[in-house]
Amino acid sequence: MTDASMPSGGKAAPRKSLMIEDARTKRRNAAEKRFQAYGLAAIAVGVFFLVVLLWSILASGLGAFQQTFIETPIYLDEAKVDKKGNRNPEEMSKTTTFGYAPLIQTALWEQVQAAGIETPFTKSKEMKALLSDSAAAQVRDYVLSHPEQVGETVTFRILAASRVDGYLKGRVVREDLARDKSIDAEHLDVVDRLVDAGVIRKQFNLDFIVGADASEKRPEQAGLGVAMLGSFYMMLVVLVLALPIGVAASIYLEEFAPQNKVTDFIEVNISNLAAVPSIVFGILGLAAFIQFAHLPMSAPLVGGLVLTLMTLPTIIISTRASLKSVPPSIRDAALGVGASKMQSVFHHVLPLAMPGILTGTIIGLAQALGETAPLLLIGMVGYVATNYPDGLVSGFMAPNSAMPAQIFEWAKRADPAYYERAWGGIIVLLVFLLTMNIIAIILRRRFERRW
Amino acid sequence: MPLLWLIVTVLALAGAGYVIARMRALKSANGDIRNLHSLPSYYGSNAAIKVIVPALLVLVIWLIAQPLYVGSVVSGMIPDSEIGEGSSRDLVLAEVSRTADGIDAAVAQGVMSEAQARDGGADVEVLTQRLKDAGQIVTGAVTPAKLAAAQRMRVLADTARQVMAVVVILLAVAGLVWALRETEKDFRARNTVERSIRGLLIAAASIAILTTLGIVLSLIGNTMHFFRLYPASEFFGSLTWAPSFGGGSQLGIWPLLWGTIYISFVALLVAVPVGLFAAIYLSEYAGSKMRSWAKPALEVLAGIPTIVYGLFALLTVGPILLSVFGNDGLGWMHGTRAVLTAGIAMGIMLIPFVSSLSDDIINAVPQAMRDGSYGLGATKSETIRQVVLPAALPGIVGAVLLATSRAIGETMIVVLGAGAAARLSLNPFEAMTTVTAKIVSQLTGDNDFASPEALVAFALGMTLFVLTLGLNVFALFIVRKYREQYE
Numbered sequence A: 001m002t003d004a005s006m007p008s009g010g011k012a013a014p015r016k017s018l019m020i021e022d023a024r025t026k027r028r029n030a031a032e033k034r035f036q037a038y039g040l041a042a043i044a045v046g047v048f049f050l051v052v053l054l055w056s057i058l059a060s061g062l063g064a065f066q067q068t069f070i071e072t073p074i075y076l077d078e079a080k081v082d083k084k085g086n087r088n089p090e091e092m093s094k095t096t097t098f099g100y101a102p103l104i105q106t107a108l109w110e111q112v113q114a115a116g117i118e119t120p121f122t123k124s125k126e127m128k129a130l131l132s133d134s135a136a137a138q139v140r141d142y143v144l145s146h147p148e149q150v151g152e153t154v155t156f157r158i159l160a161a162s163r164v165d166g167y168l169k170g171r172v173v174r175e176d177l178a179r180d181k182s183i184d185a186e187h188l189d190v191v192d193r194l195v196d197a198g199v200i201r202k203q204f205n206l207d208f209i210v211g212a213d214a215s216e217k218r219p220e221q222a223g224l225g226v227a228m229l230g231s232f233y234m235m236l237v238v239l240v241l242a243l244p245i246g247v248a249a250s251i252y253l254e255e256f257a258p259q260n261k262v263t264d265f266i267e268v269n270i271s272n273l274a275a276v277p278s279i280v281f282g283i284l285g286l287a288a289f290i291q292f293a294h295l296p297m298s299a300p301l302v303g304g305l306v307l308t309l310m311t312l313p314t315i316i317i318s319t320r321a322s323l324k325s326v327p328p329s330i331r332d333a334a335l336g337v338g339a340s341k342m343q344s345v346f347h348h349v350l351p352l353a354m355p356g357i358l359t360g361t362i363i364g365l366a367q368a369l370g371e372t373a374p375l376l377l378i379g380m381v382g383y384v385a386t387n388y389p390d391g392l393v394s395g396f397m398a399p400n401s402a403m404p405a406q407i408f409e410w411a412k413r414a415d416p417a418y419y420e421r422a423w424g425g426i427i428v429l430l431v432f433l434l435t436m437n438i439i440a441i442i443l444r445r446r447f448e449r450r451w
Numbered sequence B: 001m002p003l004l005w006l007i008v009t010v011l012a013l014a015g016a017g018y019v020i021a022r023m024r025a026l027k028s029a030n031g032d033i034r035n036l037h038s039l040p041s042y043y044g045s046n047a048a049i050k051v052i053v054p055a056l057l058v059l060v061i062w063l064i065a066q067p068l069y070v071g072s073v074v075s076g077m078i079p080d081s082e083i084g085e086g087s088s089r090d091l092v093l094a095e096v097s098r099t100a101d102g103i104d105a106a107v108a109q110g111v112m113s114e115a116q117a118r119d120g121g122a123d124v125e126v127l128t129q130r131l132k133d134a135g136q137i138v139t140g141a142v143t144p145a146k147l148a149a150a151q152r153m154r155v156l157a158d159t160a161r162q163v164m165a166v167v168v169i170l171l172a173v174a175g176l177v178w179a180l181r182e183t184e185k186d187f188r189a190r191n192t193v194e195r196s197i198r199g200l201l202i203a204a205a206s207i208a209i210l211t212t213l214g215i216v217l218s219l220i221g222n223t224m225h226f227f228r229l230y231p232a233s234e235f236f237g238s239l240t241w242a243p244s245f246g247g248g249s250q251l252g253i254w255p256l257l258w259g260t261i262y263i264s265f266v267a268l269l270v271a272v273p274v275g276l277f278a279a280i281y282l283s284e285y286a287g288s289k290m291r292s293w294a295k296p297a298l299e300v301l302a303g304i305p306t307i308v309y310g311l312f313a314l315l316t317v318g319p320i321l322l323s324v325f326g327n328d329g330l331g332w333m334h335g336t337r338a339v340l341t342a343g344i345a346m347g348i349m350l351i352p353f354v355s356s357l358s359d360d361i362i363n364a365v366p367q368a369m370r371d372g373s374y375g376l377g378a379t380k381s382e383t384i385r386q387v388v389l390p391a392a393l394p395g396i397v398g399a400v401l402l403a404t405s406r407a408i409g410e411t412m413i414v415v416l417g418a419g420a421a422a423r424l425s426l427n428p429f430e431a432m433t434t435v436t437a438k439i440v441s442q443l444t445g446d447n448d449f450a451s452p453e454a455l456v457a458f459a460l461g462m463t464l465f466v467l468t469l470g471l472n473v474f475a476l477f478i479v480r481k482y483r484e485q486y487e
Helices: A023-065 A097-114 A124-130 A134-145 A162-169 A174-179 A185-196 A206-210 A225-256 A261-273 A278-292 A300-324 A328-336 A341-369 A373-377 A392-397 A403-412 A417-447 B002-028 B040-077 B089-109 B114-118 B124-133 B144-182 B189-229 B232-237 B254-285 B288-303 B306-325 B339-364 B367-375 B380-409 B412-417 B435-443 B452-486
Strands: A066-075 A153-159 A200-204
Touching (some): A023 A206, A023 A417, A023 B254, A023 B339, A066 A097, A066 A162, A124 A185, A162 A185, A162 A200, A174 A185, A185 A200, A206 A225, A206 A417, A225 A261, A225 A300, A225 A392, A225 A403, A261 A300, A261 B189, A278 A373, A278 B189, A278 B380, A278 B435, A300 A373, A300 A392, A328 A341, A341 B189, A373 A403, A403 A417, A403 B306, A417 B306, B002 B144, B040 B089, B040 B144, B040 B189, B089 B144, B189 B232, B189 B452, B254 B435, B288 B339, B306 B339, B306 B412, B339 B412, B367 B380, B380 B435, B380 B452, B412 B435, B435 B452
Antiparallel strands (some): A066 A153, A066 A200
16 A cells, blocks of 8 residues: 555645745754854854953063163262272171162152253152162162272163053053052153153063062062972972873783772772862872971972872873873784783883873873962962072972962952063963973874874 | 982992892803893892882881881970960970971081080070071070970981981892892892882872872861861851951851852853853864864863963953942942852853863764654754753763862862852852862961861861762763763
């Protein structure tokens, strides 16, 4: 029996061309389009967030790499800096920075007058608001190391006060001056004229990248350099410990471990550790390394140990994957010509898996470099990063901070000038992470073999 | 640095052992390598291992045990009268060891002779002054009893260090002798070396267990300590969080837990729809060209450190929300720090996490199921909604649970974006705080780890650990079970 011979029961639907959509098909097709649009919208939202994030990092952070400097010739008055007149740095060091501040203020005041700027100010002392507190220390250091220059006029490039810097960058606006005690509109008029005269200029500020952190009152002087060193020493510890331990553990689990309860237990442990919140590792570091082992607080060594424990699971997981990707025929061939199991692994499998292992290690290091929370618990907070370590031992043992912890510290400070520095610090951090990831990608592209 | 020299000595012995054992093996085979059981380098390595491993193992154990032993001996010397009000034996002991360190440093600087440092009848005042001259930080009250304890501590530590050096070097030499004695042509050196290497590999693998053990022990020990000072019923029962370091704190966990859950919920509200739809589009609709740029772009979000999201929440998301909902706009929000601020930033962070996990899971649904659905005349979206998603549902639930556990454990975003006030409120525009944020605030700054206000952080950490571990185990269980279904 064929369908054609069946009696059509009820009202037969009128035959229409398949090319014409009926209402139901239209609805279904619209639903299809809608659904697809949701998907596209979701991706658009994700990419939009990424763009907003990167834009706000760049827009707010790039300013930190420029700083406002005042270029001024300063007369190093012998009567002020070297009262005995014998150019002995030891005796000259008795003059504190308070003794130097008037010299700088006078120099700037003379420039203001020389430029013919009309101001209501009458005393050189009133130039203080334009100058960074660090200027006096800078001039003092120069004089102590070049005592023969006393009595001469030397041109210095000194930091402008943070408010002046903010004014030039648009952060400090005239409308808010009423609430600001450290600078007023007359000062800003002088700044405008000095900018025209070329005395005050925005220039690239290397000290932001290599300098030390400064006190809360001097955002213009703060730099990331010391924290960068702290991060560097921590990464050394992580690399030296996590790579060999991670590789050894992976080799055992992948190549030698018998299938038993103990192996299972180790594997469950590793996968759980990979998901433990980083702050818990901070608690572990505090209790085990500082409370129990009495290692020094805030030391990069301790930070490195904590980050090692944190990155180990990542490294083990990626190393195992790359060991697994080496085909068994390599092992069989080695065993076939008489190598022991150990020799086949160390002489043949491991070298072949090395690019994958290094890629995983670099990615693990990048993760560790950006980690902040555990470091806060072991005391690696920003304000300790004010001195460069003297040597290798103090690099590991002396209190220091790390890049992300330093950024966090800046973000917490009340002065908005520090926000700009925090964003700038993030740019530096992201440049490091980007470089590491690019190296990892290149390693993978160049050396990884597909079997 | 005697410790460094000790290690160098052991390493030098090992190096010598390597060379000698190698030569000895070759000599016993009359210079013909074919007569040896193993390659000559294995004989050398065997000697090096037998020198290094026992010596360094003892060294490490000694270094851990010595302060414990010295501490326990010295703490017995401190009379109860020395332990003042609000102090404890541990604190006094710490003071004693600081004094001992100070004397060490003074001797090293040459301010004090060794005899003066050891002088039992030394005048406390004179000694304190000497220490101060040497630039050492001396705690307020160095009493005769503390000084005697400090001196005893130095003597004990000194003796222990000397004994340790002797023991370690003796062990190294013994290992060398042992290895050299057994070195001859029929000795199975390779097997011995490989056994030791295997031991090292196992030790490396057990570090994962040690870490877990360390986490659990450090959390449990300090949590027990906390519960002795502060009743557990209050911790789990009280609805107020009001720590005050002067005493009389109320440390109820519920406001913190509520903040954590609320912020995580907001984050998931952002991350799950966006991440899930992105994953669906990328795996079902997108061509390979779009996939090749959209997937990495989303994954960049996962590579950005959380401190960046924290700053983004505080300085970008917060001000934007404030301009819309703040006093200039709707008037609902009163500060940049709020549940919504932290939640949105955290949601952005979790998008790639949800999308890449869901992507894997959707791709794991067999093509045959889709083909069957198409064959019945379903459109693509109908197939996805009625066939693919139900099949992938357990996996997606697992992914969401993993994302939840991430959100609960996240620290930097909430520290910067969520505020510090512990509140039980439903208003998403209010500042709230979380378990992780409070762990940070209770443990940073100088604490003596003896007050309940500092120790509560460990109890909070324990709660966090149990919570995330439970979620992870459950999520992995679901994901694994689901995978087995289609394999």
